[in-house]
Amino acid sequence: MVNLIWTVVVVLVILWLLGFSIHIGGTLIHLLLVLALIGIVYNLLIGRRII
Template structure:
């Protein structure tokens, strides 16, 4: 589930660079997804 969300957000982020869609919201979502991903890596290895 987490990987699917990360892939969708990365695609939206790339579309934002290409077509200027979404503006700062896509970048904010990408940062949130990156923080959640790092948190999952840290807490999931115990």
């Protein structure tokens, strides 16, 4: 599950960078960045829980 979250985060960041450099998408670019940041924070919080 953790690998899946990191994969989604990496894909979102790559799409954000592509959209930002090509200047398409407008608000969608920033939405992708926010989703990637939420994924990173979620992974950091969940990853620290060792039961």
